[in-house]
Amino acid sequence: MAMAEPTATAMPTVHTATTMESSLLVDGGERSNINEQPRWFTPTRLLTLFCLINMLNYLDRGVIASNGVNGAPGDPGCLEHEACFSGSGIQGDFKLSYFQDGVLSSAFMVGLVVASPIFANLSKKFNPFRLIGIGLSVWTFATAGCGFSVDFWSITSFRMLVGVGEASFISLAAPFIDDVAPPAQSSAWLALFYMCIPVGIALGYVFGGVVGGSLGWRSAFWIESLLMLPFAIFGFMSKRIHLKGATQRFLCSLVPVAYRSRSFGVASEVKGLLDDCKKLAMNRLYLMNVLGYITFNFVLGAYAYWGPKAGQAIYSMENADLVFGVVTILSGILGTVVGGIFLDYLGSTIRNGFKLLAVSTALGATMCLFAFLSTSLAVFIPLFAIGEFFLFATQGPVNFVTLRCVTPVLRPLSMAMSTVVIHVFGDVPSAPIVGAFQDWLQNWRLTTLGLTCIFFLATAIWASGIAIAPRNGDRGIEVTPDLHQPGSKSQEAPLLTNE
Numbered sequence: 001m002a003m004a005e006p007t008a009t010a011m012p013t014v015h016t017a018t019t020m021e022s023s024l025l026v027d028g029g030e031r032s033n034i035n036e037q038p039r040w041f042t043p044t045r046l047l048t049l050f051c052l053i054n055m056l057n058y059l060d061r062g063v064i065a066s067n068g069v070n071g072a073p074g075d076p077g078c079l080e081h082e083a084c085f086s087g088s089g090i091q092g093d094f095k096l097s098y099f100q101d102g103v104l105s106s107a108f109m110v111g112l113v114v115a116s117p118i119f120a121n122l123s124k125k126f127n128p129f130r131l132i133g134i135g136l137s138v139w140t141f142a143t144a145g146c147g148f149s150v151d152f153w154s155i156t157s158f159r160m161l162v163g164v165g166e167a168s169f170i171s172l173a174a175p176f177i178d179d180v181a182p183p184a185q186s187s188a189w190l191a192l193f194y195m196c197i198p199v200g201i202a203l204g205y206v207f208g209g210v211v212g213g214s215l216g217w218r219s220a221f222w223i224e225s226l227l228m229l230p231f232a233i234f235g236f237m238s239k240r241i242h243l244k245g246a247t248q249r250f251l252c253s254l255v256p257v258a259y260r261s262r263s264f265g266v267a268s269e270v271k272g273l274l275d276d277c278k279k280l281a282m283n284r285l286y287l288m289n290v291l292g293y294i295t296f297n298f299v300l301g302a303y304a305y306w307g308p309k310a311g312q313a314i315y316s317m318e319n320a321d322l323v324f325g326v327v328t329i330l331s332g333i334l335g336t337v338v339g340g341i342f343l344d345y346l347g348s349t350i351r352n353g354f355k356l357l358a359v360s361t362a363l364g365a366t367m368c369l370f371a372f373l374s375t376s377l378a379v380f381i382p383l384f385a386i387g388e389f390f391l392f393a394t395q396g397p398v399n400f401v402t403l404r405c406v407t408p409v410l411r412p413l414s415m416a417m418s419t420v421v422i423h424v425f426g427d428v429p430s431a432p433i434v435g436a437f438q439d440w441l442q443n444w445r446l447t448t449l450g451l452t453c454i455f456f457l458a459t460a461i462w463a464s465g466i467a468i469a470p471r472n473g474d475r476g477i478e479v480t481p482d483l484h485q486p487g488s489k490s491q492e493a494p495l496l497t498n499e
Contacts, residue, residue: 038239043180050173055200062204065305068212102432105305107156109428111163120171120416121273128172133235135168147221171416191340191396198332202325209321285405292461294426301427302434310444315377331388339393351469353397357462364390365455372448
């Protein structure tokens, strides 16, 4: 009598850390291999791409501040058909006061404040390059809209949208670069990226002066919009590049992939974002670094916006856009790169980062103070160039500290929140405040001298950071889970515990 064969029982598939290592769900259920990168990807290409986008972002800042685009107010009561000067550029066409002009420079921050934390949080679940593509598309539309604006309120609205577009990029680029950079050159790679800030602003001065003077200020915005369009399209087309922080969070989770929900609730996302913000608020190193950066950026933002106008008034420069552009390019490139390389040479630690921030800011402030005290243009230019060299040497170290004083999973948010607060409390209020102060004082030399002294407050704040930074083993928090031991603790414990 034949024996009945036993019936096979279907067993549930168990997803271990090994299978979790191979794939994850992104963008509404699209499965992606965490070890697979797009074919175009190499660390050097990624750095180059981000540098070009960053340069265009800040070229826009220089364009709107240039005398060729921003222009000058007309004589009080002057009409266009009269022989008196009726004004030029945006300020002349829309009859803006210095205060209104300062508000215009800061309007982008409204969009940046709202959108930055949102993009940073969405990067955990969605393709960051797709998010960047969305943001850059908004940026392209907004800059083109600036050229079509008809009054103060319309151009201010478009400047707000520029901030939304920029938000998708600024919170994600630095964590990517920090992830892919060679460990011994991480500060130098970040410095190369942030070198594009002064270069972009300076090129914006020159570009705005040349294009605004020859084709009109509206054409400058239309051209920069066309320059960004290919990068926006590329952002939509590129496959996902995996952030270390997102990969870490996925692999450390004990929830099997099969039971992961393909949707997410708004309430849970908001709660997660608030929890992450609370972690940043409890991190003393992060707060000290950001507080110093806010103070520093208050002055630097006012320099960037009012510099060409102040230089033209104090020293009767006929080509202030070109002079400030060339000085900022040379000093910005050298200072930013040397600052990053020097931090790597000293040892890329948080404590050394604070030391370099305090010393560089003090030296830069001193040189700029003597520059604005001078009465000769021949003396002003070299002193101001040296001052900017030391000031831009802070860009690599300040962002290194921002990234390395938190865990990898918090790095996009740490960059986003840092960018938001340094603008909200730094260069956003500084432009209209300095403009209003100049409206009252009517003396650009005294205005710039008082502004420069604020750099010494930033020096004191960053010097205080040295006292609370760990003396040993403070290269940053790195959590590397053991992928083959489900539920095991990380192989490397956090080097900093004050998160």
